Amino acid sequence: MYDFDLIVVGGGPGGYEAALHAAKLGLKTALIEKDFVGGTCLNRGCIPTKALLHASSVYEEAKNGAGFGVHAEPTFDLAEIYAYKQGVVEKLRAGVEGLLKSAKVTVLRGVGTLTAPHTVAVDGAAYSAQSILLATGSVPARPPIPGLDLDGVLTSDELLSGVASFQSIVIIGGGVIGMEFATFFNDLGVDVTVVEGLDRLLPLLDKELGQNLSMIMKKRGVKIFTGAMVKSVTKTENGLSVNFESKGAPASAEAEVVLCAIGRRPYTDGLFGEGVSLEMDGRRIRVNEKFETSMEGVWAIGDVSAKIQLAHVATAQGLFAVNEIAGRANGVDLSIVPSCVYTRPEIASVGMTEQEAKDAGIPVKAGKVTLFSNGRTVIINGDRGFMKVLAHAETRRILGVQMMGANVSDMIGELGLAIANGQTVEDLLKAMRPHPTFEEALTDALLDLSAKLG
DSSP states (O other), X not given: OOSEEEEEEOOSHHHHHHHHHHHHTTOOEEEEESSOTTHHHHHHSHHHHHHHHHHHHHHHHHHTGGGGTOOOOOOOOHHHHHHXXXXXXXXXXXXXXXXXXXXXXXXXXXXXXXXXXXXXXXXTEEEEEEEEEEOOOEEEOOOSOTTTTSTTEEOHHHHHHSXXXXXXXXXXXXXXXXXXXXXXXXXXXXXXXXXXXXXXXXXXXXXXXXXXHHHHHHHTTOEEEOSEEEEEEEEOSSSEEEEEEETTEXXXXXXXXXXXXXXXXXXXXXXXXXXXXXXXXXXXXXXXXXXXXXXXXXXXXXXXXOSSOOHHHHHHHHHHHHHHHHTOOOOOOTTOOOEEEOSSSEEEEEEOOHHHHHHTXXXXXXXXXXXXTOHHHHHTTOOSOEEEEEEETTTOBEEEEEEEETTGGGTHHHHHHHHHTTOBHHHHHTSOOOSSOSTHHHHHHHHHHHHHHO
């Protein structure tokens, strides 16, 4: 007889959502968390960064209000901004705690260690379960670059843990994390430099998104170096110097603080007890299509096993795994993953890019509209943006969408639904979109695509 039907190790979005779902299905469930529930996303990632970005956007709007007839001389208090951020985090964390309590999920505080099949130890106490779900997430990666261990070289975790007051920062990494922090600090008047090793910003997304963002950020005064391989970080009289090679020549950028935003690694520290091991895929736990590991009864989801490290991916995988454990059918298509970047303007995408479709030998057509004439974009004096929709040239089914503009993160779900259901351009054109909205530009992009398809 087991203590629980399911033990979930890790209380991030993948873990706590899986635990709640399991409890609703009638499984006796325990959740093990060594820190705060909510994991990285709620405490040191998605939520706090978006709170900071909202605060900086409010300041930016007030500072530039004269164009709307609103005149002010705003100031900001960084400590108060961080206090607001922390208030948001604690409110949402309390909400998760309340949900777990209401669902009668047993929360065990401490480090969960897999000691044997069906057994997890928490600070010396052993608990058994029919099924164990590993959802321990990831932590910031520090590649072996000389000087990354110097004082003043921070990860995103460290940058969010206290009030970060400085006048200049070099950000190593022009991906999602790097560019969101670049937006925040640039809004507040900090001298920002971004150093990206690949040939463009946001290298995992459609190239047009990164190119447009680069132009916007440079216009705001952010210094950007792409194709720049960092060689070392060294101390200087006034702070730190990031030394890199750009276009075959040595270069450097100095600042008070350096943010290492190169990526994250799966977190397995303390997860495996003596004599216990699972098949691994590099640093990730290897799983099959049902998220089962090499040990019977043990499952793994989210950043600790997934190639795509996103909170909503972890949640979807957790729900999928719990349904498998409970013997229920699954309906979600885990291959269709929306991605959002909360810069200003926002960026959102789902499905294939044009290049990916071409590389796969898929005949594709793209319909595109810029947002210069979109009523809502003009009203807010929005930055350059666009909507691009890709469809199969023969079947007319939607294959992918890339958006750059205000509030696009709130629109991308509709397009993921369209791709998942095999909808065509004509299917999406059946819907009337209200005016004036940002979303109505999607109709224009679809009309452009329809004309190109013939």
